[in-house]
Amino acid sequence: MITLHDKVFEPFILEDEILDRIGTMGATLSTEYADKKPLFIAVLNGSFMVSADLMKCMSIPCEISFVKVSSYHGTSSTGRVDELIGLNTDIKGRHIILLEDIVDTGVTVDKVVKLLSVAGPASVKTCTLLFKPDAFKGKKTPDYIGFSVPELFVVGYGLDYDELGRNLRDIYKLKED
Ligand code: 5GP
Numbered sequence: 001m002i003t004l005h006d007k008v009f010e011p012f013i014l015e016d017e018i019l020d021r022i023g024t025m026g027a028t029l030s031t032e033y034a035d036k037k038p039l040f041i042a043v044l045n046g047s048f049m050v051s052a053d054l055m056k057c058m059s060i061p062c063e064i065s066f067v068k069v070s071s072y073h074g075t076s077s078t079g080r081v082d083e084l085i086g087l088n089t090d091i092k093g094r095h096i097i098l099l100e101d102i103v104d105t106g107v108t109v110d111k112v113v114k115l116l117s118v119a120g121p122a123s124v125k126t127c128t129l130l131f132k133p134d135a136f137k138g139k140k141t142p143d144y145i146g147f148s149v150p151e152l153f154v155v156g157y158g159l160d161y162d163e164l165g166r167n168l169r170d171i172y173k174l175k176e177d
């Protein structure tokens with residue numbers, strides 16, 4: 001068990017199991033995207049660790065770019081405006097694999113897909129290490145899923161609790177008392 005800030009977490013998905021699953025995902029993607037030179041777009045910060053391990057399991061030519069999603073108040077009455085920061089690759093005609101650490105309600109992934117779609121990619125598919133089906137209210141279930149998990153709060157392997165825990169090799173869940 002580990003403590004981060006004021007909360008206690010217990011092991012949930014161990015490193016070996018994570019890497020094993022990512023190996024399978026990499027093999028699947030390498031087959032399905034052979035000759036397509038896919039461009040992975042990974043959403044920071046949480047996805048940095050899964051990105052690195054998944055890239056090592058790709059056996060075909062592929063590229064990766066990292067983005068952040070920011071939401072700011074527009075100047076007029078448009079309310080909040082979403083913006084992708086850091087995408088300096090032209091994605092027109094490209095096969096995009098959007099890479100996430102976790103898809104919970106699906107709000108984030110829907111936003112990013114929408115923002116990417118206007119730039120004319122050949123295709124956009126979504127890939128996430130973790131998926132919470134019971135919390136999901138998005139448009140489309142992720143195309144590639146590492147693990148479906150219950151509605152628990154998890155940390156580790158890139159995922160944080162108030163910025164702590166991203167460095168952990170295993171995934172932990174909040175301990176219920
Ligand atoms: P969404 O609800 O838009 O699908 O997910 C939004 C974000 O909430 C995720 O990218 C992630 O940063 C965060 N999130 C959702 N569930 C968890 C969780 O169990 N643990 C952690 N650390 N972050 C989560």
Ligand code: MG
Nearest residue numbers: 043046101102
């Ligand atoms: Mg995330």
